[in-house]
Amino acid sequence: MSQLIADSMCDGGDLDCGSGLLLIIKKSMDPLAAGQVLEVRSRERTVAEDLPAWCRMAKHEFLGSELGENWTSYFVQKGGKTVSLEDDLQAAKGYQWVVRTSNSDGLTAKVHSRNHSFLVGQPAEFSAKVEAPSAVDYLLASLSSSLVVGFKSHSSRRNIVIDHMEVTLKGKLDNVLYHMELEDTGSPKVTEVIGTLYISSPNDEQELLDVWKITLDRSPIYQTLKDSIQIQLNFSIV
DSSP states (O other), X not given: OOSSOOSEEEEXXXXXXXXXXXXXXXXXXXXXXXXXXXXXXXXXXXXHHHHHHHHHHHTOEEEEEEEOSSSEEEEEEOXXXXXXXXXXXXXHHTOOOOOEEEEOSSXXXXXXXXXXXXXXXXXXXXXXXXXXXXXXXXXXXXXXXXXXXXXXXXXXXXXXXXXXXXXXXXXXXXXXXXXXXXXXXXXXXXXXXXXXXXXXXXXXXXXXXXXXXXXXXXXXXXXXXXXXXXXXXXXXXX
């Protein structure tokens, strides 16, 4: 039995402090009075270091942690006056993603995004072996990773167990030869993306289908592309 008594509880699943957990905590803490305690359940190991640091900056008191069944409970006592949840939500809404791209060796570009950098090859290279993934490869990767990580995030918040998950996507251009200046008709745009998300889980099929619907509905990449590209996505439980 817990030695710490909480006035409220929130479950962050597998989210870390940089991917939405703090907003969930703030939303749960907002109704509490100063001095009351929030229990934060999490399965993400980095929370053990990041949450106490955030508490110090936000003027809350970190009371400690306890191991649960398949999660760790962290106990946070609400401090005095802090930045309001509404202020944080408005700041999140106004956030802008920034990348910086420069030329690199050969027909490649180097992209810098926050603390990461990566090479991108020709916009629509289709050889079996390439110096670096093409922009089209990254477009498909952006969509597929948005679906995989999004599904995992939404499942985590509903305590749905995922044994394995994989997305396979195929994309097609209207006319790659137009892009390469070998023909003068057609368009270089991506016209079709088809694929399947395969998932293995002990949870009920309807639960998984509900999360799949939420994932598509709340995916920034899918929602951006679906009105301009013919996208056919299948969902398969294996």
